[in-house]
Amino acid sequence: MKSEHLTDAEVRAVGWEALVKKLGPAGALRFAMQTERGHGDYAELRHRLLGALSVDQLLAQMRRRRAPVARRRLRKGQREIG
Structure with a gap:
């Protein structure tokens, strides 16, 4: 063909x-x-969403947001993922 x-x-x-x-x-x-x-334009979107946050600042935000979920899982007897 x-x-x-x-x-x-x-x-x-x-x-x-x-x-x-x-x-x-x-x-x-x-x-x-x-x-x-x-x-779309990933670079423009990233700057609009994240602004001037550093990697360390982003990681700190992620950890703060994950902490309540991890605590709920531990209370339910589930293992923490990741």
């Missing part, structure tokens, strides 16, 4: 079939998720 004679949609369909054949459905989906381009 010559790919230059296929439409873009046909190339995607044949490519997906090849991925599924080689990797299985789950592997093909994992591959597709890793290669998806996404959209």
Whole structure:
């Protein structure tokens, strides 16, 4: 099959079939998720959401937010994750 004679949609369909054949459905989906381009401007979004916070400040925020969840899990007898 010559790919230059296929439409873009046909190339995607044949490519997906090849991925599924080689990797299985789950592997093909994992591959597709890793290669998806996404959209938007990540750098602008990051600056808008995080501002000028340092890594240490972000970690401190994360730990403060996780602490109540960890305490509830311990009270319920669940082990802490992560």
